[in-house]
Amino acid sequence: MVTERQVKILKILKQHKSGIIAEEIARLCGVSAKTVRTDLKIIMSKLDKKIAEIFISRRIGYSIDIHNTVEFNKIIDVKTTNHIDDKERTKYILCSLIEAAFLSEPLKQQKLADDLYISLSTLKTNLRDVKSKLEKYDLSIVNFKNYGMTLEGNERDMRHCIADYLFNNQQSRNKILAQIPLKIDIGKVHSIIIRVMSTYDIMLTDDSLERLIGYIVITLVRASQEHNVTYMLRESKNIEEHREFFMATAILEEIYDNFKIDVLASENYYLAEHIIAGNKYTPTDSQINQQIQSLSEQMLERVLKIVGIDFSHDETLRQGLKTHLEALIPRIRFKNRIHNEVLDVVKNEYPLAFQISVIAVKVIEETENITISEDEIGYLAVHFGAALTRMNINADRSKQSAYIVCGSGIGTAILLKSKVEEYFKGLLTVLNVMPGYKLKTMNLDNADVIISTIPEDNNC
Numbered sequence: 001m002v003t004e005r006q007v008k009i010l011k012i013l014k015q016h017k018s019g020i021i022a023e024e025i026a027r028l029c030g031v032s033a034k035t036v037r038t039d040l041k042i043i044m045s046k047l048d049k050k051i052a053e054i055f056i057s058r059r060i061g062y063s064i065d066i067h068n069t070v071e072f073n074k075i076i077d078v079k080t081t082n083h084i085d086d087k088e089r090t091k092y093i094l095c096s097l098i099e100a101a102f103l104s105e106p107l108k109q110q111k112l113a114d115d116l117y118i119s120l121s122t123l124k125t126n127l128r129d130v131k132s133k134l135e136k137y138d139l140s141i142v143n144f145k146n147y148g149m150t151l152e153g154n155e156r157d158m159r160h161c162i163a164d165y166l167f168n169n170q171q172s173r174n175k176i177l178a179q180i181p182l183k184i185d186i187g188k189v190h191s192i193i194i195r196v197m198s199t200y201d202i203m204l205t206d207d208s209l210e211r212l213i214g215y216i217v218i219t220l221v222r223a224s225q226e227h228n229v230t231y232m233l234r235e236s237k238n239i240e241e242h243r244e245f246f247m248a249t250a251i252l253e254e255i256y257d258n259f260k261i262d263v264l265a266s267e268n269y270y271l272a273e274h275i276i277a278g279n280k281y282t283p284t285d286s287q288i289n290q291q292i293q294s295l296s297e298q299m300l301e302r303v304l305k306i307v308g309i310d311f312s313h314d315e316t317l318r319q320g321l322k323t324h325l326e327a328l329i330p331r332i333r334f335k336n337r338i339h340n341e342v343l344d345v346v347k348n349e350y351p352l353a354f355q356i357s358v359i360a361v362k363v364i365e366e367t368e369n370i371t372i373s374e375d376e377i378g379y380l381a382v383h384f385g386a387a388l389t390r391m392n393i394n395a396d397r398s399k400q401s402a403y404i405v406c407g408s409g410i411g412t413a414i415l416l417k418s419k420v421e422e423y424f425k426g427l428l429t430v431l432n433v434m435p436g437y438k439l440k441t442m443n444l445d446n447a448d449v450i451i452s453t454i455p456e457d458n459n460c
Contacts, residue, residue, distance in 0.1 A: 005029055005117040006039050010064070010076050019060030030119025032110070039117075051075070089116055090129045095172075097130065097141065097151060098165045101158065102218070103179060104225045106148030137161040137337075155229050156270075159218050160337050167214035168339065180221050184259060189213055192254045194437055200247045206407030206435040206454060208278035215274045216251070223263040229270045239269045239276070248272035277331040292329065295367065296321040299360040306359050309388075317387040320414050324383060325364075332370055340375035342412075346382065353385035354378065382411035386418040403444060404433040405452035420451060 012025055022040075026033040040062060044054050051071045055063050066072050093112060100107040113123045131141055139153035139161055151158065166176045177186065190213060197203060204212065222228070231239070239245050248271035256262050296318060300311050311317050331338060340346075347354050357380040361372045404420065406413040413433035421430055431447060436454050444450065 003039075003117050005031070006043055007076050009036065009039055009043065010072075013054065013062060013064040014066065014072075014076070017063065019057060019063040021061035025062070030121060031113065031117075035114050047075075086126065086129070089118070090126050090133070092116065093123070093126055094130045094133055095165050097149060098162055099176060099179075100149075101151040102162050102166060102176065102221065103181075106144070106150050108148040109143075134161070155222070155227050158227070159215070159222060159229070159270075162218050163211070163214055164337070164339055167211070167218070173214065177217070180217070182220055182224060182259075182261060184217060184220065184261075186213060186217075188258055189216060189255065190437075192251060192258070196247055196250045196254065199250070200243055202244065202247060202275070203435065203438070204275075204278050205413075206437065209435065209437065210407075212271075212274060212278060215271065216255070219263065219267050219270060220255070220261050223267055224261065228264050228266055230266055231269045236266075236269050239272050242272065242276050244275040245269070245272040248275055273330075273334050274336070277327055277334055277336045292322050292325045295325055295329075295363060298363045302363050303356055303360055303384075307356055309356070311384075311387055314387050314390065316390065316414060317383055320383045320386070320411060321380075324380060324411055328364075328376060328380075329368070332364075332368060332372065332376070337373075338375050338379075340378040343375055343378040346378045346385070350381055350385040350388075353388055354381040356384045357381040360384070379411055382415045386411070386415040389415070389418040389422055392422070400448040401429050401431050401446060402449040402451055403442075403447045404430055405436050405439060405450060405454060406433050407436060407454040416451075416453065 008029055009025055012020065012028055022033045022036045026036045029036065040054065047054065048071075049067075051068045052064055052066045055065065057063065093116075096112060096115075097107055109120060109123055113120050116123070118126075127141065134140065134151070137153065137157045137160060139151050139157060141149055142152050143149045151161075165172070167173045177184075190209075193204075193209060193212060193216075245268065249268045252263060252268060252271065299321065300318070304310050304312070330336075354377065357377045361377055361380060364370075365372055402420070404413060404417055406416055417430045417433055421428065428449070434442065436452070439450075
């Protein structure tokens with residue numbers, strides 16, 4: 001019913017039976033008099049007059065007449081519904097700042113404080129935590145007098161931050177899409193990507209496809225505000241060697257044809273970078289480059305030497321590692337950050353697989369001279385977790401066949417495949433795993449069952 005600050009106002013009124021002016025309540029609450037008057041209007045509209053009544057007088061200000069002390073005390077003693085802790089408040093402030101930066105709109109501290117029902121001093125305390133989170137992206141808060149706060153930093157880092165916080169789930173994505181100044185039909189963008197992927201014979205996972213749509217929207221909005229990513233000549237030459245560069249160019253050309261939104265040529269490289277680093281479904285007979293082949297072999301040898309487990313005969317793991325490394329290596333070279341939402345689950349439920357992955361990635365770290373994040377290690381652990389599962393099951397052929405539709409990366413799909421075959425051992429064979437958007441184009445006549453991890457509406 002009431003917020004934490006509204007409860008405080010009621011307590012102040014109870015203590016000042018002879019009346020108190022709004023400015024004095026504001027001082028005691030650490031907010032503006034205007035905010036206090038707004039809160040009092042809300043309280044007066046909700047407060048049952050059988051319990052208490054608030055009166056306004058030009059001479060004494062606000063006063064309260066309590067008719068039912070027991071019920072009134074229940075109101076001021078109850079845990080407030082709108083109260084949020086420091087962690088949630090910090091997240092709200094952080095997302096508000098990022099949203100304002102994305103839309104190129106300044107954000108005033110007083111508005112944030114009013115939205116959160118806190119004082120400016122409390123807000124400034126929370127801002128210290130926000131600044132520490134922004135350091136991960138090398139971004140900083142700049143405050144202009146009479147203008148408000150905004151974020152500053154490298155454009156590539158800014159976009160990574162926007163993607164992580166505003167496009168990390170359907171709800172937040174829909175919220176920000178409703179506010180962007182450009183008219184972009186997300187369904188049409190999705191169709192464009194599917195069509196271009198088919199042309200270049202590239203099959204992204206559902207998660208990677210959704211992230212790519214997010215990065216396209218971010219690119220179009222930021223570029224329209226003249227915030228562009230620039231590349232050195234050597235960087236651009238390296239990206240041009242990949243077919244994903246031509247796919248990115250084709251996507252942006254079709255977007256221009258459909259929406260008449262044009263961007264600088266450098267944005268082709270930015271989009272290509274994310275396609276190269278995205279998770280893909282790779283056919284088992286695909287040609288893997290020599291470096292990836294060598295790295296995966298060295299990783300298995302390191303695991304055998306230190307842990308004593310021999311994975312060399314697991315062809316599914318070997319192919320899965322190679323496919324995963326095709327995305328991982330470009331990601332770490334382009335310094336693309338990735339957030340692993342199931343990291344804690346993997347560490348808690350598959351501790352051995354995680355530790356094996358920690359050992360295996362040392363090979364990559366030594367070769368590339370970089371440090372690989374726990375988020376990346378967690379995704380790699382999914383492959384080893386699936387391999388450990390396969391070691392404990394028989395290779396019996398099941399009586400029924402199934403396709404698995406999985407929106408996540410190939411590692412998650414393989415782990416799910418192993419778990420399903422383990423659970424239905426002797427009863428079910430998984431024929432293949434695929435992203436949701438491939439369902440309508442596949443011949444599924446040879447399958448008895450389709451198992452999906454994504455909602456039916458998304459299987460399009």
